[in-house]
Amino acid sequence: MNIKIDFNSSWKEGLLKKWEDDGPWSSWELYKLALEAENKRMIHEFFGLVAPTYLPNLHIFPHQLEVAKKVIEDMNGKAILADEVGLGKTIEAGLILKEYMIRGLVKKALILVPASLVSQWALELSQKFYIPAVPQRKTYVWEQCDVVVASIDTAKRNPHREIVLKQAYDLIIIDEAHKLKNKKTKNYEFIQSLKKKFCLLLTATPVQNKLEEIFNLVSLLKPGHLGDEESFDINFRSTTRSPKNEEKLKELVNKVMVRNRREDTGIEWTKRIVKTITIPFTTEEQELYDAITGLKDEALNEKEAIIKSHFSLITLQREVCSSREAAFSTLKNMTEKLACTPQLIEKFQLIFKKIEQVKTNSKAEKALELIQTINDKVIIFTEYRATQLYLQWFLNQHGISSVPFRGGFKRGKKDWMKQLFRDRAQVLIATEAGGEGINLQFCHHIINYDLPWNPMRIEQRIGRIHRLGQEKDVHIYNFATENTIEQHILTLLYDKIQLFERVVGELDDILSKLELTNIEEHISDILANSQSEGEIKVKMNHLSELIKLTEGVPERNAAGHS
Amino acid sequence: MQQDIHNYLERYFLANDSPILENSNGFLHVQLSIALDKLLMNRPFYWHYLEKTGGIPNPMQISFITDQQKCGENRKGEHIHFGSPRLHQIFQSTQQLGAYIRLFEEIPSSENKMSTALHPWLCLNVKISYQCDRMKDIFISLGLNLIAGEVKQNFHQLLLQKTLSPKIPDYCFTLSPLITLKSGFNRLETIIRKIIADDNHQWALDAYCRWQNDLRLLETFYEELEEKPESYYLEVAALQEQYEPKITVKIINGGIFYLLAS
Numbered sequence: 001m002n003i004k005i006d007f008n009s010s011w012k013e014g015l016l017k018k019w020e021d022d023g024p025w026s027s028w029e030l031y032k033l034a035l036e037a038e039n040k041r042m043i044h045e046f047f048g049l050v051a052p053t054y055l056p057n058l059h060i061f062p063h064q065l066e067v068a069k070k071v072i073e074d075m076n077g078k079a080i081l082a083d084e085v086g087l088g089k090t091i092e093a094g095l096i097l098k099e100y101m102i103r104g105l106v107k108k109a110l111i112l113v114p115a116s117l118v119s120q121w122a123l124e125l126s127q128k129f130y131i132p133a134v135p136q137r138k139t140y141v142w143e144q145c146d147v148v149v150a151s152i153d154t155a156k157r158n159p160h161r162e163i164v165l166k167q168a169y170d171l172i173i174i175d176e177a178h179k180l181k182n183k184k185t186k187n188y189e190f191i192q193s194l195k196k197k198f199c200l201l202l203t204a205t206p207v208q209n210k211l212e213e214i215f216n217l218v219s220l221l222k223p224g225h226l227g228d229e230e231s232f233d234i235n236f237r238s239t240t241r242s243p244k245n246e247e248k249l250k251e252l253v254n255k256v257m258v259r260n261r262r263e264d265t266g267i268e269w270t271k272r273i274v275k276t277i278t279i280p281f282t283t284e285e286q287e288l289y290d291a292i293t294g295l296k297d298e299a300l301n302e303k304e305a306i307i308k309s310h311f312s313l314i315t316l317q318r319e320v321c322s323s324r325e326a327a328f329s330t331l332k333n334m335t336e337k338l339a340c341t342p343q344l345i346e347k348f349q350l351i352f353k354k355i356e357q358v359k360t361n362s363k364a365e366k367a368l369e370l371i372q373t374i375n376d377k378v379i380i381f382t383e384y385r386a387t388q389l390y391l392q393w394f395l396n397q398h399g400i401s402s403v404p405f406r407g408g409f410k411r412g413k414k415d416w417m418k419q420l421f422r423d424r425a426q427v428l429i430a431t432e433a434g435g436e437g438i439n440l441q442f443c444h445h446i447i448n449y450d451l452p453w454n455p456m457r458i459e460q461r462i463g464r465i466h467r468l469g470q471e472k473d474v475h476i477y478n479f480a481t482e483n484t485i486e487q488h489i490l491t492l493l494y495d496k497i498q499l500f501e502r503v504v505g506e507l508d509d510i511l512s513k514l515e516l517t518n519i520e521e522h523i524s525d526i527l528a529n530s531q532s533e534g535e536i537k538v539k540m541n542h543l544s545e546l547i548k549l550t551e552g553v554p555e556r557n558a559a560g561h562s
Numbered sequence: 563m564q565q566d567i568h569n570y571l572e573r574y575f576l577a578n579d580s581p582i583l584e585n586s587n588g589f590l591h592v593q594l595s596i597a598l599d600k601l602l603m604n605r606p607f608y609w610h611y612l613e614k615t616g617g618i619p620n621p622m623q624i625s626f627i628t629d630q631q632k633c634g635e636n637r638k639g640e641h642i643h644f645g646s647p648r649l650h651q652i653f654q655s656t657q658q659l660g661a662y663i664r665l666f667e668e669i670p671s672s673e674n675k676m677s678t679a680l681h682p683w684l685c686l687n688v689k690i691s692y693q694c695d696r697m698k699d700i701f702i703s704l705g706l707n708l709i710a711g712e713v714k715q716n717f718h719q720l721l722l723q724k725t726l727s728p729k730i731p732d733y734c735f736t737l738s739p740l741i742t743l744k745s746g747f748n749r750l751e752t753i754i755r756k757i758i759a760d761d762n763h764q765w766a767l768d769a770y771c772r773w774q775n776d777l778r779l780l781e782t783f784y785e786e787l788e789e790k791p792e793s794y795y796l797e798v799a800a801l802q803e804q805y806e807p808k809i810t811v812k813i814i815n816g817g818i819f820y821l822l823a824s
Contacts, residue, residue, distance in 0.1 A: 006809065011813035011816075027660075038687075053645065227783070
């Protein structure tokens with residue numbers, strides 16, 4: 001076999017010049033030191049990982065080492081890293097990048113992550129891996145820096161796009177890669193046109209819905225691995241969702257994907273201690289809640305209904321359970337949109353009056369009491385911005401410092417808020433799980449002030465603090481107001497499917513098997529279209545039975561276990 | 563490991579005229595020489611300014627912690643370990659500082675009253691890297707006698723057993739090379755190429771297979787298309803980048819050694 005040999009001859013020129021000039025020559029000691037340095041850095045085997053010896057201060061878990069080794073040796077550096085949330089995909093990707101850099105196989109690397117995670121990635125790579133990763137903030141960075149962290153939304157836009165497409169990358173890492181499942185999107189097309197030698201796609205939820213999503217993801221990485229579209233259809237598709245030749249597909253996918261589950265890692269996780277706190281409304285609060293619930297019946301009788309759909313009623317009910325402020329802003333919007341007949345105005349006035357009569361927020365009082373007893377960092381999650389503002393004011397009145405956190409915050413502001421929370425404030429009040437990936441392991445108390453209906457969002461919330469690196473048990477407090485729709489939800493999520501105690505990722509699995517990806521809609525549907533409390537209970541029971549049933553099925557979904 | 567690094571640093575600073583102000587267990591405090599400050603501290607503006615104004619140079623001092631447990635928690639300094647950027651930088655600097663050498667074999671003058679001839683040898687220490695989607699390095703050290711043309715392997719090991727000096731010892735004289743340096747270098751290059759050719763290159767065959775495999779998959783993916791899109795050509799080029807076997811040869815260091823005839 002004829003292999004190209006690149007014989008570097010610049011050294012020779014130097015020698016001839018020294019010979020001619022009769023020096024100056026190095027000392028024997030420096031000469032030996034140079035050789036020893038080079039020998040220390042030499043890599044004697046094609047196989048195995050040398051990166052860990054370069055990272056003595058990094059705690060690497062066995063499953064992470066194994067992933068890195070597998071990706072490099074069995075998958076030739078092109079892989080989907082699909083460990084469950086909280087198992088350290090960042091560490092795995094960092095290890096692979098480091099290994100390639102030490103071996104000189106990667107010099108130029110691009111790391112595309114959600115905007116909110118850019119600085120965190122850059123920080124982790126430089127602090128944990130000694131990789132000088134630069135967060136892209138200026139245009140020249142693309143060309144002049146070797147390892148760049150950027151958001152895909154920035155990279156795909158001009159003037160960046162043009163420059164980025166010109167670069168030849170040795171390695172591209174894409175975080176939250178499940179967003180690339182649709183090949184018709186600009187993002188997909190952009191990633192496809194990047195020049196890349198090695199590529200890592202990171203996602204915790206690789207197979208959510210449809211078969212073509214996994215096809216698209218794999219084809220981005222390794223076109224043809226699952227055949228072309230037509231042959232893929234013939235070989236594997238029976239319906240959109242359930243594949244045929246499942247074993248064969250699984251085998252193929254597992255050649256490019258690694259997925260660890262918590263239970264596989266053998267790591268002892270700290271406990272989740274869940275406490276449900278039901279809170280009775282004050283008389284005024286209950287009256288307000290009942291008045292809003294009453295709107296439903298009136299709507300059936302009259303043509304000029306205030307509540308046009310059952311869903312907006314549910315929204316209002318949920319809001320009242322959170323705070324009067326949250327309900328107020330929605331109601332106010334409604335009045336502005338409706339044609340105001342005298343009867344309507346009267347009805348609204350009645351409700352506004354009830355809102356005014358509410359003097360205390362029972363949940364907030366309870367939260368305050370709890371925070372004071374905990375006497376440590378606490379994260380409060382609420383669904384509503386009005387509640388968030390109110391809570392911040394309320395806690396402040398009682399001498400408790402808090403910082404707000406929203407998904408919509410810019411990258412820098414998120415970092416700033418996280419830092420404030422760590423160093424100064426006792427409480428962080430978040431409306432969103434804060435987007436993916438923000439790590440708050442230094443905190444171990446979460447209050448679910450109101451519950452999202454999508455269980456995955458709860459997973460994400462808890463996952464912010466219950467992850468690798470959390471050394472203490474995690475306390476989760478769930479608030480629910482008595483005799484309201486919140487209680488139905490709580491019964492379902494807490495009593496029936498024991499959501500909160502579940503380890504991260506399990507539910508993910510169950511839901512994808514159930515094909516119940518939009519469980520939130522499902523629940524709303526039950527609540528909106530049931531005529532009585534009894535009917536709601538029956539349907540909710542049915543749903544929880546369904547979930548429990550799936551749980552018992554040992555088999556994993558198509559691209560499951562590796 | 564950490565002790566090795568400690569010893570290495572000690573030798574490195576001494577060899578670079580940078581006095582060690584404190585050397586205790588797990589801790590080193592060093593006064594950098596001007597040359598080393600310029601090389602390691604990355605402050606070109608300071609040195610530029612100083613040279614322009616003719617001020618008194620004030621090279622920095624640095625502290626290194628090679629073992630925090632041994633030196634105690636209170637010690638402050640740069641933590642240094644294998645893989646730390648500073649050690650990497652120091653390693654890197656030696657390539658420049660220790661690239662070319664000329665030495666003479668020392669003979670105890672008591673034993674040597676007659677004039678003795680020293681033979682010129684050209685030595686090359688070489689790193690050969692095999693690279694595809696994986697890689698490994700091979701080290702060889704060769705010496706070529708520039709009079710007789712004899713070649714020795716593991717030449718550096720041999721040198722380590724001798725006493726060598728930058729100055730020609732008393733009563734010794736050097737023989738002029740019959741083979742010029744240039745053709746000597748070329749001879750060694752030929753030998754290196756021969757060593758490579760004789761090696762087992764299963765790794766390259768395997769990489770070639772992986773490459774062809776991926777190419778085949780790629781072909782099936784775009785099979786149906788008469789006119790291949792841009793992404794096809796990108797991918798073809800990327801696969802070549804990824805898998806194509808390559809060998810690079812880099813001279814780490816080397817030079818002329820005048821040795822006694824053995």
